[in-house]
Amino acid sequence: MAEYTEHQHRTSDGLALYYREYGADHARTTPLLCLTGLSRNSKDFHALAGRLAAKRRVLCLDYRGCGRSDYDPDYMNYVIEVDCRDVIGLLDALGIRRAIMIGTSRGGLVTMSLAVVRPDLVAAAVLNDVGPEVKDGGRAKVGRYWDLDYAYPGWADATATYSTYMRRVAPDLTDRQWQERARMTFVEAPDGRVHFDFDPNMAKAYRERRSSGHRWNEYEALARKPLLVLRGATSGVLAVETVARMKQMKPNLVTETVPNRGHTPFLDEPVAVAAIDTFLSGAE
Numbered sequence: 001m002a003e004y005t006e007h008q009h010r011t012s013d014g015l016a017l018y019y020r021e022y023g024a025d026h027a028r029t030t031p032l033l034c035l036t037g038l039s040r041n042s043k044d045f046h047a048l049a050g051r052l053a054a055k056r057r058v059l060c061l062d063y064r065g066c067g068r069s070d071y072d073p074d075y076m077n078y079v080i081e082v083d084c085r086d087v088i089g090l091l092d093a094l095g096i097r098r099a100i101m102i103g104t105s106r107g108g109l110v111t112m113s114l115a116v117v118r119p120d121l122v123a124a125a126v127l128n129d130v131g132p133e134v135k136d137g138g139r140a141k142v143g144r145y146w147d148l149d150y151a152y153p154g155w156a157d158a159t160a161t162y163s164t165y166m167r168r169v170a171p172d173l174t175d176r177q178w179q180e181r182a183r184m185t186f187v188e189a190p191d192g193r194v195h196f197d198f199d200p201n202m203a204k205a206y207r208e209r210r211s212s213g214h215r216w217n218e219y220e221a222l223a224r225k226p227l228l229v230l231r232g233a234t235s236g237v238l239a240v241e242t243v244a245r246m247k248q249m250k251p252n253l254v255t256e257t258v259p260n261r262g263h264t265p266f267l268d269e270p271v272a273v274a275a276i277d278t279f280l281s282g283a284e
Helices: 042-052 079-091 106-117 138-147 155-166 175-185 202-208 216-222 242-249 268-282
Strands: 004-008 017-020 034-035 060-061 100-103 121-127 186-188 194-196 228-231 255-259
Touching: 004 079, 017 042, 017 079, 017 106, 017 138, 034 042, 034 079, 042 060, 042 100, 042 175, 042 268, 060 079, 079 106, 100 106, 100 268, 106 121, 106 216, 121 268, 155 175, 155 186, 155 194, 175 186, 216 242, 228 242, 228 268, 242 255, 255 268
Parallel strands: 034 060, 034 100, 100 121, 121 228, 228 255
Antiparallel strands: 004 017, 017 060, 186 194
């Protein structure tokens, strides 16, 4: 198992954010910051970070309200702009002047926002099944995630519900793999019940806030950097046409389609692994 250390960062408004650090002794290469999807946590990147830590420092952050980070008493702070501010605070506190970003879904939106407000921090980026525009009906599809029950009697029930819902994203996973994915997604409470590893109030924030629409201006800022876009072959969020427009705006954009995956690839697929390794070697 890959080794990592656990840390906390205090935000400007007083919350404690949890992050993992892998490969801390690699000072000569550009560090990597992994940013998760909506309501996800740093465990998603464990395999990727452990592999990349052989050559570079890797940080994996839990957003506020997710994983082992504090929940925000004001759930309307669960927005990309606040996550962006938290990331800036973390990197500045660590004295990291430039980092390569790997952003899955929401993490990609945070990365695009960073490219506007602090372009100096973004050395290069990988966008995992996310772009400046959401496919028609994509936001509603993501929103159905909040319709699942938040808590379950035990791991078997949680895993069964989660695998049934997510099987369209990864139809080739075995039962054992779904059990592993469930351990990344849920946490066991003291009473033995198992619940999603995020603040349930995040669902309120998602339902109550208006969609910000397209982010082409932000993409234009990010497009000045070395950039890889991964798309799940059956993604309901990132359209083929959107990737084509992104490529038109940035002819040297690197793109790769991950077979047998929807929204989002897990970044352990052979196609994704090869694309990331090749991109990182060139971006450095």
